[in-house]
Amino acid sequence: MSEKSGSIEALLQSSIGFLRQYPPFDEMDEANLRFLASHLSLAYYASGSAILAHADGLPNCLFIVQRGTVQLHPSEGFHVSNANVLALGPGSCFSVYALMERRAVSSPYTAVEDTFCYRLPAEIFNELLHRSQRFQEFSTHYLRSLLRDSRRLIQMHSASAAAEQQAMNRSLRSLIKVSPIFCTADTTLETVLRTMHQSRVGSMLVVDANHAPVGIFTRSDVLDRVTLAQRPLTDAISAVMTPNPASLPADASVYEATLAIAARGIRHLPIVDDGRLVGIITERDLFALQRVSVRGINRVITQAQDAAALEQAGRDVRKLASTLFAQGVVAEQLTHLITTLNDALSQRAVTLVQNEHDLNGIRWCWLSFGSEGRLEQTVSTDQDNGIVFEYEPQLQLDEVRARLLSFAKAVNDLLDRCGFPLCTGDIMASNPRWCLTFDEWQAQFRDWVSNTDPEALLGSVIFFDFRALAGDETLGVQLRDALNNLAKANPRFLRQLVQYALETKPPLGLIRDFVTEEDGDAAGFIDLKKSAARLFVDAARIMALATGSTATNTAQRLRMSGASLKISDADTASAIEAFYFVQQLRLRSQLSTEAESTRTLANRIDPETLNEIDRRILKESLRQARKLQSRLALDYQL
Amino acid sequence: MSWWQNLFGRPPALAEAQHQALAAYRALPKCDSAGKLDAQRFIVVDVESSGLSLSTDRLIAIGAVAVEHGAVMLDQGFEVVLQQAAPSSVDNILIHGIGGTSQTTGMAPAAALLAFLAYVKNSPLVAYHAPFDRSMIDTATQATLGIKIHNPWLDLAYLAPALFPELVKGSKQPRALDDWTNNFAIANTNRHNAVADALATAQLLLVLLSRAQQQVSQGGRLRDLMQMEKAAHWLAR
Numbered sequence: 001m002s003e004k005s006g007s008i009e010a011l012l013q014s015s016i017g018f019l020r021q022y023p024p025f026d027e028m029d030e031a032n033l034r035f036l037a038s039h040l041s042l043a044y045y046a047s048g049s050a051i052l053a054h055a056d057g058l059p060n061c062l063f064i065v066q067r068g069t070v071q072l073h074p075s076e077g078f079h080v081s082n083a084n085v086l087a088l089g090p091g092s093c094f095s096v097y098a099l100m101e102r103r104a105v106s107s108p109y110t111a112v113e114d115t116f117c118y119r120l121p122a123e124i125f126n127e128l129l130h131r132s133q134r135f136q137e138f139s140t141h142y143l144r145s146l147l148r149d150s151r152r153l154i155q156m157h158s159a160s161a162a163a164e165q166q167a168m169n170r171s172l173r174s175l176i177k178v179s180p181i182f183c184t185a186d187t188t189l190e191t192v193l194r195t196m197h198q199s200r201v202g203s204m205l206v207v208d209a210n211h212a213p214v215g216i217f218t219r220s221d222v223l224d225r226v227t228l229a230q231r232p233l234t235d236a237i238s239a240v241m242t243p244n245p246a247s248l249p250a251d252a253s254v255y256e257a258t259l260a261i262a263a264r265g266i267r268h269l270p271i272v273d274d275g276r277l278v279g280i281i282t283e284r285d286l287f288a289l290q291r292v293s294v295r296g297i298n299r300v301i302t303q304a305q306d307a308a309a310l311e312q313a314g315r316d317v318r319k320l321a322s323t324l325f326a327q328g329v330v331a332e333q334l335t336h337l338i339t340t341l342n343d344a345l346s347q348r349a350v351t352l353v354q355n356e357h358d359l360n361g362i363r364w365c366w367l368s369f370g371s372e373g374r375l376e377q378t379v380s381t382d383q384d385n386g387i388v389f390e391y392e393p394q395l396q397l398d399e400v401r402a403r404l405l406s407f408a409k410a411v412n413d414l415l416d417r418c419g420f421p422l423c424t425g426d427i428m429a430s431n432p433r434w435c436l437t438f439d440e441w442q443a444q445f446r447d448w449v450s451n452t453d454p455e456a457l458l459g460s461v462i463f464f465d466f467r468a469l470a471g472d473e474t475l476g477v478q479l480r481d482a483l484n485n486l487a488k489a490n491p492r493f494l495r496q497l498v499q500y501a502l503e504t505k506p507p508l509g510l511i512r513d514f515v516t517e518e519d520g521d522a523a524g525f526i527d528l529k530k531s532a533a534r535l536f537v538d539a540a541r542i543m544a545l546a547t548g549s550t551a552t553n554t555a556q557r558l559r560m561s562g563a564s565l566k567i568s569d570a571d572t573a574s575a576i577e578a579f580y581f582v583q584q585l586r587l588r589s590q591l592s593t594e595a596e597s598t599r600t601l602a603n604r605i606d607p608e609t610l611n612e613i614d615r616r617i618l619k620e621s622l623r624q625a626r627k628l629q630s631r632l633a634l635d636y637q638l
Numbered sequence: 639m640s641w642w643q644n645l646f647g648r649p650p651a652l653a654e655a656q657h658q659a660l661a662a663y664r665a666l667p668k669c670d671s672a673g674k675l676d677a678q679r680f681i682v683v684d685v686e687s688s689g690l691s692l693s694t695d696r697l698i699a700i701g702a703v704a705v706e707h708g709a710v711m712l713d714q715g716f717e718v719v720l721q722q723a724a725p726s727s728v729d730n731i732l733i734h735g736i737g738g739t740s741q742t743t744g745m746a747p748a749a750a751l752l753a754f755l756a757y758v759k760n761s762p763l764v765a766y767h768a769p770f771d772r773s774m775i776d777t778a779t780q781a782t783l784g785i786k787i788h789n790p791w792l793d794l795a796y797l798a799p800a801l802f803p804e805l806v807k808g809s810k811q812p813r814a815l816d817d818w819t820n821n822f823a824i825a826n827t828n829r830h831n832a833v834a835d836a837l838a839t840a841q842l843l844l845v846l847l848s849r850a851q852q853q854v855s856q857g858g859r860l861r862d863l864m865q866m867e868k869a870a871h872w873l874a875r
């Protein structure tokens with residue numbers, strides 16, 4: 001052995017041994033890893049010290065966190081909320097984009113605990129891009145990993161423990177702690193009550209010979225079904241149980257259970273495996289950490305006797321959305337959940353108002369359009385609704401419509417008070433244009449589908465996302481069928497829809513990252529609804545209509561139609577991921593905007609206030625929208 | 639070379655090129671203690687020896703790594719194993735992992751030490767329990783090159799408690815390097831490899847430099863560290 005200096009083995013092995021634990025280094029080949037390791041230095045940053053800032057100009061190295069935590073803040077001078085701060089731990093790289101694009105970083109990086117970072121000189125970084133395909137992929141597809149980080153970030157700031165982070169995706173099986181308490185239908189009430197008392201459980205499940213649940217009896221049933229009904233305790237449980245209880249398979253997710261509990265307003269949910277009872281999930285199991293419960297809100301909504309109670313429920317929905325968002329529930333599930341609760345809220349509002357209005361002799365169905373129709377409601381969504389109706393022949397149309405309009409006006413006002421602002425475009429049931437008979441709706445749709453007037457087309461798109469919400473739902477279903485037939489019979493219509501959709505371009509700039517609004521009080525902002533989310537929604541709607549899909553939800557439409565249009569699964573997945581990232585940003589912005597007065601601004605975002613990672617993801621998401629648009633342009637030769 | 643040659647300090651037999659290398663080292667200006675800390679180059683050293691006795695044990699290997707501008711320069715490491723007349727005891731081999739064959743086939747001591755000096759130049763040397771490393775190296779250079787090296791030494795065993803008194807409060811026990819690296823969660827995956835130990839020590843130095851620059855006004859200079867270390871020696875008595 002002789003003297004060696006420079007990159008000696010012990011130092012190389014120390015760096016390589018560390019890097020191997022993290023992507024992309026874990027997949028890089030030995031020679032490139034040695035090349036990288038032989039050019040590293042290791043620097044220390046005391047807690048609180050700045051590592052890299054915009055003022056430093058073009059970074060001269062890539063940073064790889066070896067130990068400690070580095071935080072990325074939004075640009076200086078902007079309000080910093082926790083949700084906007086990204087934390088980078090061991091193995092994370094930063095200044096990747098700044099190096100690739102040869103510019104300064106936009107947001108400062110700060111050590112938030114004692115931190116060591118490996119530094120790789122910029123020229124070696126560039127050389128490595130040429131040498132290692134894996135490294136190049138990593139740097140150019142940095143985004144996917146950022147998206148992961150961004151989600152992790154939201155979860156990190158949650159009040160719940162790390163184990164709760166994936167809570168909504170866990171299977172119900174993992175929540176079952178003890179074997180369920182059950183009995184057969186002929187068991188006496190006395191035995192049931194005694195068992196419940198001794199086992200300290202709130203419910204008793206009743207099963208048949210195959211162990212399939214056939215009924216459920218809960219503690220809250222005791223008062224009205226046994227005590228007040230003065231039932232002898234010798235009666236069989238079958239006389240007082242709730243028959244055919246809702247149940248879910250053990251492989252279903254916590255999220256599905258949450259929805260089931262919310263939609264049905266129940267507290268106990270039997271879990272079955274192959275039809276056999278294996279456990280019971282209670283609301284408390286699902287929301288142990290949550291102050292506002294889904295079922296609680298649902299109960300408040302369904303039992304609300306007046307406007308004030310509904311208003312409170314509207315605020316609770318918002319609070320719950322906040323909590324769930326903080327717990328890391330992703331946008332797809334969260335918007336679905338919000339829509340479920342908002343459905344209940346709207347249905348209750350309709351019911352409350354209906355009691356005060358004379359609607360005799362009228363068959364009517366309350367329709368929701370736009371985001372509620374698509375099951376994509378974010379928190380501050382304004383109303384888009386209408387009514388389809390039929391009436392008994394002895395009545396006069398004008399008189400019927402007037403009655404419905406006054407009813408609709410009351411519903412619209414109540415919904416407004418509950419947190420759904422009146423539609424600025426007046427697409428509401430209280431507008432005579434959108435309170436139409438079945439035949440009038442059909443004529444209206446025919447007009448849109450066959451007409452070439454772009455104005456008419458613009459007005460029509462959100463109606464294609466309609467869903468029956470309250471009243472006689474068969475009217476809604478029939479209307480859907482009629483519309484599908486119309487669309488099929490008018491192929492030119494799709495082409496026009498594409499033309500219309502392509503008019504809105506993603507706000508991506510050639511020089512700057514984003515093109516923001518130029519005029520008025522929106523100057524400097526991007527409207528996430530108008531210029532980002534809608535691009536996906538429009539494309540998905542066209543794809544659904546083109547393939548005859550009846551789905552109204554954007555992700556569902558992309559999934560179902562993507563395959564028949566021969567779009568690769570990976571591309572579809574990327575588009576959906578991008579769409580939900582935009583939705584997630586909207587939610588974040590809406591949930592952090594507490595004051596009512598600013599809610600109308602909630603869809604606007606100033607890209608400067610985003611941390612660098614979110615900026616990159618937003619940019620990439622908009623590129624995904626552009627990709628969808630190009631695909632449509634190609635298919636329709638526009 | 640015989641014992642009296644060493645005794646009277648006669649220059650040992652060196653090749654012409656080696657004389658020149660030695661002269662080049664001796665001609666270097668002395669390390670400037672007024673130099674700013676953030677621009678200072680440090681050489682963090684760890685030696686492996688045949689045992690812990692300064693008088694009877696021999697230098698087996700030197701591992702070192704450079705610290706510059708507040709970062710460990712991982713591309714500026716140094717490692718040399720010195721050729722031994724006879725390998726050290728088996729117990730000792732188990733500690734430092736340098737096998738007998740490697741010890742006897744190492745580099746001739748004069749060439750090894752000259753390579754070390756060429757690498758070190760006039761930078762200050764840093765070690766944990768520096769007197770041990772210093773003594774091992776001085777004995778070796780005295781015997782083979784006829785000189786003691788003139789670089790200043792910094793002992794982190796004194797500097798670390800001086801800069802982080804809150805971490806040693808109430809403890810009479812002298813702390814080991816491992817205690818400090820544990821404090822700052824510095825990993826050493828290959829303990830008792832001279833270079834790996836030097837790397838761990840170098841990371842400790844980074845932490846100390848950062849703390850020193852916070853404490854000393856006007857950026858901090860090398861002499862501030864040296865004074866701090868000296869004061870800590872006095873306090874320890």
